[in-house]
Structures are given as structure tokens and as C-alpha cells.
Amino acid sequence: MSKDLSQLLLTPAEMAAVDAAAAASGIGSFGLMEKAGAAVAAAALRRHPDAFRFVVLCGPGNNGGDAYVAARHLQQSGAAVALFHLGDPAKLKGDAARARAGCALKGLELGIYQPETGDVVIDGLFGAGLGREVPVEVRALIGRVTAAGRPVLAIDLPSGLDGRTGKVLGAAFQACSTVTFMTRKPGHLLMPGRELCNELEVFDIGIPARIIRAEAAGLIAENTPDAWKGLLPAEQLETHKYKRGHLVVFSGEADKTGAARMSATAGLKAGAGLVTIAAPRAAISANAAHLTAVMLHAIDDEVDLGGWLTDKRLQTFVLGPGFGIGARARGFVSALADRHLVLDADGISSFKDDPQQLFDLFRGEPRLVLTPHEGEFARLFPDIGSDDALGKVDKAVAAARRANAAIVYKGADTVIAAPDGRALINTNAPVWLATAGSGDVLAGIIGGLLAQGLPTFEAAAAGVWLHGEAGQRAGKGLTAEELAAHVLPL
Structure with missing residues (x-):
């Protein structure tokens, strides 16, 4: 060929x-x-x-x-x-x-x-x-x-x-x-x-x-580095941690902190200059016991978050892994509407009753990445998901246009779609990547790439590819912790 x-x-x-x-x-x-x-x-x-x-x-x-x-x-x-x-x-x-x-x-x-x-x-x-x-x-x-x-x-x-x-x-x-x-x-x-x-x-x-x-x-292709490597940030001798971006990952309560740590580790491994876990005060100790290079910041509510967001260096966030479903998640997402956000897991499910509320927050230049699996996709896009006349690429593109977001429609044939109609089909993920916590790692990788300045579609596509490569390196029987450790920067 x-x-x-x-x-x-x-x-x-x-x-x-x-x-x-x-x-x-x-x-x-x-x-x-x-x-x-x-x-x-x-x-x-x-x-x-x-x-x-x-x-x-x-x-x-x-x-x-x-x-x-x-x-x-x-x-x-x-x-x-x-x-x-x-x-x-x-x-x-x-x-x-x-x-x-x-x-x-x-x-x-x-x-x-x-x-x-x-x-x-x-x-x-x-x-x-x-x-x-x-x-x-x-x-x-x-x-x-x-x-x-x-x-x-x-x-x-x-x-x-x-x-x-x-x-x-x-x-x-x-x-x-x-x-x-x-x-x-x-x-x-x-x-x-x-x-x-x-x-x-x-x-x-x-x-x-x-x-x-x-x-x-030319809108559909296989997801390989040729699709996005031209937009990777250039390596420079004169750099510092803030030039490589600051990623924030939100933690759940004290008994649900592991998912955020896996996301944060993956974001750091993917090349973000700094990574901070924003956790409820009651979960600070649980997180601190397991962190070294990843920083911690206490955030209990929207008031705390609003005050912290006055620091304009904070531009990229991951919300969802272990966070919990409900009004608190929706409020945090609303506060982040002008920033870059990877919304995963509980963050997605928090908008199942009114997906349009989420989509209306992120108009203009695409800055939202959604990472739904089959069930989450059906909750956010019920009419698109149930349309048997559409294939997976068709569904992902329709969802991306509606949400004005990069869509990572997960599965053995993960499809990454952009609002402009582009779509990439991923093929490098091994079957053993389907394990608990794997999606948390993926969200962190994408967040780490967003923090370094990649556009949403390219960050999502590169993140999915890196996730597959990490799975290949980790081998059969991997756990999500091992997967995160095998992430390598581009």
C-alpha cells in the first residue's frame, strides 16, 4: 500500500x-x-x-x-x-x-x-x-x-x-x-x-x-501519529514547568481517591509540566499518603474553586474519575466553562438528565473533550446512540457537532471525532486494556496533552494512541496502576 x-x-x-x-x-x-x-x-x-x-x-x-x-x-x-x-x-x-x-x-x-x-x-x-x-x-x-x-x-x-x-x-x-x-x-x-x-x-x-x-x-482515517504529530509542542532547551502546562485533576471523596491519582500520574507521564490533584479537605490525607511529584490543593465547593481560578495559569482540567455524580459535578463544570476540560465517567453521567446544559457551556472554540463508553454515550446522546442507521463513526461525528467537543467514543474500535467532521479510528489498543481504571488513565493522558497546548481533537487522538501503546508495553494482566506507569510522552 x-x-x-x-x-x-x-x-x-x-x-x-x-x-x-x-x-x-x-x-x-x-x-x-x-x-x-x-x-x-x-x-x-x-x-x-x-x-x-x-x-x-x-x-x-x-x-x-x-x-x-x-x-x-x-x-x-x-x-x-x-x-x-x-x-x-x-x-x-x-x-x-x-x-x-x-x-x-x-x-x-x-x-x-x-x-x-x-x-x-x-x-x-x-x-x-x-x-x-x-x-x-x-x-x-x-x-x-x-x-x-x-x-x-x-x-x-x-x-x-x-x-x-x-x-x-x-x-x-x-x-x-x-x-x-x-x-x-x-x-x-x-x-x-x-x-x-x-x-x-x-x-x-x-x-x-x-x-x-x-x-x-479525507475526513476518516486511522489514528496514527501522522494524524497529529505536526501539532506536538517543539522541544526547547529554554523551558520550564509552566511552559509544559499545569494540569488539574479533581479527586473524589476520601474513599474514592484512587481514580484521580491514576489520572494525575498519567497526565504527568504524558508530559504535563505540573499536575495538581484538587481534593476535598476530607480527602487530602488519603491522597497525600500516595503522592510525591503530584501536588495537592484543597477544594471543597464552588466558592473555593472560583477563588482558585483567578490564577489564569490554570487552564486544563480533568473531572469525573471517582468524583461522584450530581449537582456538585455540574457546578464545577459550569465554573470551568472557559477552560479546557476532559470530562469523563461521573462527570459525564452528571449531565444525563439535561445534556444540553453541558453543551451550552462550551460554545465557541472547542475546548471540551468527552470520553464516553457505550452506556455513557447513550445517556448523553440518546437519539444518536439508538439510531441503527448510523455507524460508530457517524454517531461520534454527530455527537461532536452537537456538543462542540472532541468525542472519544470508547471501545475496541475507539473513534475520535471533531465538530468539523474529522474522525479517526484507533487500532493499537490490546484487548487486555479493558480493565478497571483504564479509562481514568486515558482521561489523564488526554489532559496532559491538552495542558501542553494541543487542540482538543489532536490531544484526544494522541491520548488514545498513547494509551494503546502503554497497554502494549504493560502486557497481559496489567492493572490500571501499571498502565499509568507505562505511559511515555510523545
Whole structure:
């Protein structure tokens, strides 16, 4: 895959526009299909050298055309090939019809296929453009192949998977590998699509990058350092702690102080120059017993907070981990409306009855980061969260626009979205990162990056990526305390 395109994710509609633009520029569309099918055949032979038979499933569109080309190449290589088609192949048009005409194999109706020992299935039924539930006969076939445990190599995307959202449309193949062309789709990275695609290969079939970039909105990409490293603060010899920012993390009551300490430690490790835990006076001793580099400040109520905020160096805050749900949280957030704030956990839930109250506080230049998991997202954005027509990226972007905030929609496929429509899908988080307190660490990392001057979207995206890297370093069986200790600055 071209490095120029390595992070870009194209929706199926954008990829269709790319294909049309390539054809309009004089690039032969059948030549592209020929290259795609040849790449599939090569991948099948390389990955399954001991296959007894390649079973090629051909759909009614261009994905089926790719499959016919692959079948021809496999047969010419000397492999045993069986071909099955969905619908009447005589109705194929354009390049797909030409691909079928060039394949000497006689196909059989899809419903006839019964998996046999030694079969490797090549799925060329639908690809990424499917927008409806799979037909009954395809659902039944997927069930037979799955029950038999036959390996599946998917062309473009496992059939039954929505290339835009990663959702399963009734049923979908579980591929052992997936071959796609030029760029990935969001469905390759979003769950459950990422698991169903399994190992993904991207082949360059000769469409110039300039055409792809001209047709792509460029709003969706994978979350990698290339997306935000250009905005990182420059390292300078003449610096001091306040130039690297002062992060404040609010603590809960005396029996709920651990979450704030994990956030504070993570913020310090992420590079903030100073970190202070603002705690109720009754919780000062509990916090002090565990802190060294992190400072403490007593804050009991909004009056205390208002007086402290006269210090304009205090610009970045984390509120939520272990804080408690209720009016006190809402009052503190109101007092912080002109500052940069990461609102997590209890802070989010405190606005579940009137989310608009929160959103109205943070108009203008984005300065709020919200870090909801699935349940918290549904509480803040009930109509968006329950809209089954939307994928996770769509939901995150809609929420970011409504809240005028950077949204970190957490999960195995965490999506970071900005009010301007940009979205990044994160992929570097290990499964063992799902542990109690992990979200507190993430909130602190994002806060530490905000304190150093990163804009909200970039701070959120970089924080999510650093969180995943820390999880990789900490390894399986990590605790949140260990996770925080493994955070490294950018």
C-alpha cells in the first residue's frame, strides 16, 4: 500500500467515485479488475499452498468479476478450482461479464455448494458495497461454511459486512484473510468488521494517488501519529514547568481517591509540566499518603474553586474519575466553562438528565473533550446512540457537532471525532486494556496533552494512541496502576 494512502479510509461510495474517475481519466477498468483478480489468486496460493480445492464464490457485480478473474488465474496455475455463482451469470454486465467470459470454468448455482475437507473458499459475492441484508441463500451458505470450519479469503470485504460501518447485515463470513485494493474502508477497522476481516492485505492495482485523494473527503482515517504529530509542542532547551502546562485533576471523596491519582500520574507521564490533584479537605490525607511529584490543593465547593481560578495559569482540567455524580459535578463544570476540560465517567453521567446544559457551556472554540463508553454515550446522546442507521463513526461525528467537543467514543474500535467532521479510528489498543481504571488513565493522558497546548481533537487522538501503546508495553494482566506507569510522552 502506498505510504501516501496508508492512513486514509475511503467509504464504499468514495471508492466507487474513484473507480469512475480512474475510468474517465483513461485508465481501463477491466485492466484494474484483471490486476485485482490476479492479486487475489496470488494471495490464495501464497496463504494456502496445501489447499485441496479453491472454491470461488462469484456475486452479481464487480466483486464477482474479480472472483472470475481469480478463478481463471488459479486454474491456470494448476490448482483445482470449483466455481459457484449467485443469480444468473448471463445477466452480468460490463467488466464482470467480460471476466466471466474469460473464465473457462463452468459455474454451478450457489445453493448447491457443500463444503468439503480441504476446501479454501474465496468469497467474491458482494464486497464493500452491500447496503442491505444478505439474501436467505447466502445466509444459509455462510452458515454451512462456518459450521464446516473452512478457511475463507474475502475479496474486498467479507460478504455480509457493511464497508462503511463495519456492521453485519444479517450474516457475514468470518474470513481468515481479506484482500482489498488501493485503500482500506472504515468497515475494515470498525468492529465487528475488523475481527471478521482478520488479516488484511491492501494491493496497489494502479490507480494514481492523486485520483484517490481528489475523490476522497479525507475526513476518516486511522489514528496514527501522522494524524497529529505536526501539532506536538517543539522541544526547547529554554523551558520550564509552566511552559509544559499545569494540569488539574479533581479527586473524589476520601474513599474514592484512587481514580484521580491514576489520572494525575498519567497526565504527568504524558508530559504535563505540573499536575495538581484538587481534593476535598476530607480527602487530602488519603491522597497525600500516595503522592510525591503530584501536588495537592484543597477544594471543597464552588466558592473555593472560583477563588482558585483567578490564577489564569490554570487552564486544563480533568473531572469525573471517582468524583461522584450530581449537582456538585455540574457546578464545577459550569465554573470551568472557559477552560479546557476532559470530562469523563461521573462527570459525564452528571449531565444525563439535561445534556444540553453541558453543551451550552462550551460554545465557541472547542475546548471540551468527552470520553464516553457505550452506556455513557447513550445517556448523553440518546437519539444518536439508538439510531441503527448510523455507524460508530457517524454517531461520534454527530455527537461532536452537537456538543462542540472532541468525542472519544470508547471501545475496541475507539473513534475520535471533531465538530468539523474529522474522525479517526484507533487500532493499537490490546484487548487486555479493558480493565478497571483504564479509562481514568486515558482521561489523564488526554489532559496532559491538552495542558501542553494541543487542540482538543489532536490531544484526544494522541491520548488514545498513547494509551494503546502503554497497554502494549504493560502486557497481559496489567492493572490500571501499571498502565499509568507505562505511559511515555510523545
